[in-house]
Every structure is written in C-alpha cells, then in structure tokens.
Amino acid sequence: MPEETSNAEDFEPPGTSDGPGQLWGKRVVDPLPQAVSDIENPQIIRIQKVPDAPNFRSSRPTVAFRRRFFPETTLTDWNDWRWQLRHRVRDRDSLGRILRLSEDESAVLAHPAKPLPMAITPYYASLLERDNPLQPLRRTVVPVAAEHFYSPGEMTDPLGEEHDSPVPGLVHRYLDRVLLLVTHFCSTYCRYCTRSRLVGKRNKSAFTVAQWERAIAYIEASPSVRDVLLSGGDPLTLSDERLEWLLSRLHRIRHVEFLRIGTKAPVVLPQRITPALTRMLRRYHPLWMSIHFTHPDELTPEVNQACERLADAGIPLGGQTVLLAGVNDNVETMRQLMHGLLRIRVRPYYLYQCDPIVGSAHFRTPVEKGVEIIRGLRCHTTGYAVPTYVIDAPGGGGKIPIFPRSLVGRDGEDVLLKNYKGNIYRYPDPGAELGSKEPIELPCH
Numbered sequence: 001m002p003e004e005t006s007n008a009e010d011f012e013p014p015g016t017s018d019g020p021g022q023l024w025g026k027r028v029v030d031p032l033p034q035a036v037s038d039i040e041n042p043q044i045i046r047i048q049k050v051p052d053a054p055n056f057r058s059s060r061p062t063v064a065f066r067r068r069f070f071p072e073t074t075l076t077d078w079n080d081w082r083w084q085l086r087h088r089v090r091d092r093d094s095l096g097r098i099l100r101l102s103e104d105e106s107a108v109l110a111h112p113a114k115p116l117p118m119a120i121t122p123y124y125a126s127l128l129e130r131d132n133p134l135q136p137l138r139r140t141v142v143p144v145a146a147e148h149f150y151s152p153g154e155m156t157d158p159l160g161e162e163h164d165s166p167v168p169g170l171v172h173r174y175l176d177r178v179l180l181l182v183t184h185f186c187s188t189y190c191r192y193c194t195r196s197r198l199v200g201k202r203n204k205s206a207f208t209v210a211q212w213e214r215a216i217a218y219i220e221a222s223p224s225v226r227d228v229l230l231s232g233g234d235p236l237t238l239s240d241e242r243l244e245w246l247l248s249r250l251h252r253i254r255h256v257e258f259l260r261i262g263t264k265a266p267v268v269l270p271q272r273i274t275p276a277l278t279r280m281l282r283r284y285h286p287l288w289m290s291i292h293f294t295h296p297d298e299l300t301p302e303v304n305q306a307c308e309r310l311a312d313a314g315i316p317l318g319g320q321t322v323l324l325a326g327v328n329d330n331v332e333t334m335r336q337l338m339h340g341l342l343r344i345r346v347r348p349y350y351l352y353q354c355d356p357i358v359g360s361a362h363f364r365t366p367v368e369k370g371v372e373i374i375r376g377l378r379c380h381t382t383g384y385a386v387p388t389y390v391i392d393a394p395g396g397g398g399k400i401p402i403f404p405r406s407l408v409g410r411d412g413e414d415v416l417l418k419n420y421k422g423n424i425y426r427y428p429d430p431g432a433e434l435g436s437k438e439p440i441e442l443p444c445h
C-alpha cells in the first residue's frame with residue numbers, strides 16, 4: 001500500500017516566502033548576493049529598474065472564468081503567481097463550485113486521505129470543462145476512485161530512485177549527471193505523478209537548506225558530474241531568492257558544465273514566468289529547461305507568453321509528455337501538441353510511457369500505442385516535432401528508447417531499410433555485417 005496523506009497540504013508554498021531572512025529562519029546561510037553580473041562587472045551601471053509587470057494576455061474563457069468565480073479579483077492579482085498559489089483549489093467544496101462533480105470525483109474528494117493531495121491553480125482550473133469529467137485536462141488533475149486500485153507491477157518508486165540516492169534528495173544514476181530534487185511542492189498535482197511518494201508530503205527534515213548543502217557538497221566532490229537537473233516537485237515554485245541561491249551555488253562548481261530545470265509551471269502557472277525571473281535565470285547560462293506538457297488544450301495565450309519570455313532569455317526549451325490513456329493517446333492529439341510546441345519555441349524532447357506508479361492503471365496504455373504514435377509522426381512531419389519515445393525501466397534501468405523498426409536486415413552487400421510507408425529500400429554497405437544477424441532498431445530522424 002502506498003503512504004496515504006491528508007488531502008490538504010499543511011505547509012506553506014515555498015514560493016510565498018519573501019526574502020532570505022524569512023527563507024532560512026533566523027540563520028542566513030549564504031545570503032543572496034547582489035546580482036552576479038554586478039559582482040563580476042562592477043563597471044555595469046543600472047540605467048533603469050525594469051518593473052516586474054505581470055502583463056499577461058488572457059484568453060477569453062480565462063477572463064470569463066475569473067469574472068464568474070473570482071469576481072473580486074483584479075487582473076493584476078490574477079496575474080500574480082503568488083496569488084495563484086494562495087488561491088489554489090484544494091478541496092471538494094471549492095472544486096464543486098467550479099465543476100459539476102461526477103459521483104466518482106465527489107466520493108473520492110470526500111475521502112480524508114489520498115495517495116496524492118489535490119491542488120489546481122485557478123488559472124489551470126479555468127481550462128477545465130464544467131460538465132465533462134472525461135475532458136483530458138480534467139482527468140489529469142481531478143482525482144478519481146481508480147487511484148485507489150493497485151495493479152500487479154505497480155510500485156511507489158517505480159524508477160528505483162531511492163536506490164540510486166547517495167544523499168537525500170539527490171539521484172545519481174548516470175555517471176555524468178545528477179537529479180537534484182529541490183522541493184516536494186507543486187502548484188498543481190498531476191494524478192499520474194511518478195514521484196507521488198514525495199510530492200505534496202510534509203516532511204520537515206526534507207528539502208531543507210541542510211539537505212541542499214549535502215547534495216551540493218556531493219556534487220562538488222564528484223568531478224564526473226557535468227550536468228545537474230533540478231526537479232522535485234516543481235523548482236519554479238521556489239521564490240526567486242531561493243532558486244537563485246541554488247543556481248548560484250551550482251554554477252560555481254567548476255566541473256558542472258550546465259544546469260537544467262524540469263518544471264510544469266509555465267503550463268499550470270504561467271504567471272510564474274515574470275520578467276524578474278527570466279532576468280535572474282539568464283545569469284546562470286548555460287541553462288536548459290524541460291517543460292511538462294500533456295495536451296494541446298494547454299497551449300493558451302498565457303502559456304505562449306511564458307515560453308516566449310523563457311526563450312527570449314536564451315533558455316533552450318524541451319517538451320516532455322507522458323502518454324496517458326484517454327488523454328493524449330492518439331496520433332492526431334499528439335501531432336497537434338507537438339506542432340503547437342514548435343510554434344511556441346519548445347522542442348519536443350521525450351514522450352514517456354506512463355510509469356507503473358501505484359493506482360495508475362487507468363492512465364497506462366499498451367506500449368504498442370506509443371509505437372503507433374511515433375510511427376504516425378516520424379517522417380510524416382518535421383523531425384523536430386517527433387519526441388523520443390522512452391520507457392523509464394522499472395527498477396532503475398534508466399530511459400530506454402523505443403523505436404519503430406527501420407533497419408530490417410541485410411541482403412549481401414546491402415542493408416535493408418523500411419521507410420515510414422512500410423516500403424523496403426536497399427542501401428549499399430559493402431564489407432559490413434550490420435543487419436545480418438538480429439535486426440537492429442534505429443531511429444530514422
């Protein structure tokens with residue numbers, strides 16, 4: 001059985017602390033320095049302080065939603081990411097005012113304990129269909145009874161991350177990179193979350209500065225580590241000050257060549273992508289970002305603007321998507337999503353087979369479905385629009401790419417190749433053996 005937790009998170013969102021003093025309690029560990037650019041380039045003169053204006057374009061449905069359900073709220077408040085965090089929808093009564101709940105949803109929300117709490121930002125709630133419990137976006141964030149059914153092969157830690165964790169909050173599986181889990185908090189909880197064993201849970205000893213310090217010390221002592229991925233929970237729910245503290249400490253480590261952030265904030269909390277945040281992030285280049293997208297309905301004007309700000313700050317953006325039954329498990333939906341991502345300057349990166357997390361059977365598709373989708377994209381559209389379909393092998397085997405077969409064998413001096421229409425072609429490859437034994441599966445893009 002998975003650990004059960006109260007539906008209500010009983011802790012403060014990490015992004016709502018205002019400054020280092022409040023951040024670290026009485027003890028200022030490494031007070032946030034002045035801007036790094038100021039320290040390294042004392043000749044730089046600040047000409048103008050750019051205001052941290054929210055200024056988000058809102059789509060009509062979002063405006064109508066705000067007026068209906070938050071009539072007292074100004075546009076300025078709505079566009080304040082901290083307001084969004086403070087007003088997340090977290091219980092049945094609040095959600096029931098916004099959506100007509102199905103019996104299943106209502107019964108589950110009335111249950112006091114859940115494997116994963118529910119939380120939905122007002123912005124993301126504005127995208128949910130009031131009368132349709134089967135709407136793809138709604139299914140990804142509103143709990144249902146199926147989460148309480150456990151199927152064979154499901155695990156609380158399917159990727160075996162705890163096994164590869166030399167210090168708490170850090171996963172070191174591949175030689176040259178580490179995964180640094182910096183918070184257990186997300187603005188919106190995905191019902192299929194791989195880390196539901198961690199996220200939304202209160203553990204006073206976890207994700208403290210002391211834990212971060214241990215992880216940083218481990219990275220400093222590991223010269224093979226050239227790439228650090230910050231994840232969680234969602235790192236972009238940290239305040240700018242906390243995030244900068246972490247980035248600056250990691251940026252100082254000589255052998256760390258670049259940093260990455262994994263986040264869903266630009267999608268569920270696009271207001272988080274403020275000019276102040278992007279000004280701060282651009283001080284820590286090379287910095288990459290992997291953004292978790294699920295469905296083309298997420299590609300709103302707000303999300304477009306958030307990604308535009310990140311891309312304009314020089315941050316390469318990659319899209320990560322989990323294949324989910326009844327949500328995005330068909331070629332047309334996936335094509336629309338991938339094309340939409342390219343339009344907002346996000347390069348589709350990974351399509352994940354849904355991990356066998358406990359209570360996720362209703363979300364998992366046969367592996368064949370993922371192959372079918374890749375087959376429907378590959379070569380039918382630009383290669384940039386085709387993510388790599390992977391299974392993160394249960395038990396800690398790492399990501400294993402699944403490719404539709406394209407190298408089908410060998411005939412004498414030729415290798416035999418199958419194109420996207422299923423036609424076989426020859427390519428001269430004299431004196432080689434490739435394809436003569438077991439067929440090898442390779443991508444064609």
Ligand code: SF4
Nearest residue numbers: 186189190193233264
């Ligand atoms: S945003 Fe990521 S870490 Fe947070 S609930 Fe969703 S999948 Fe889990």
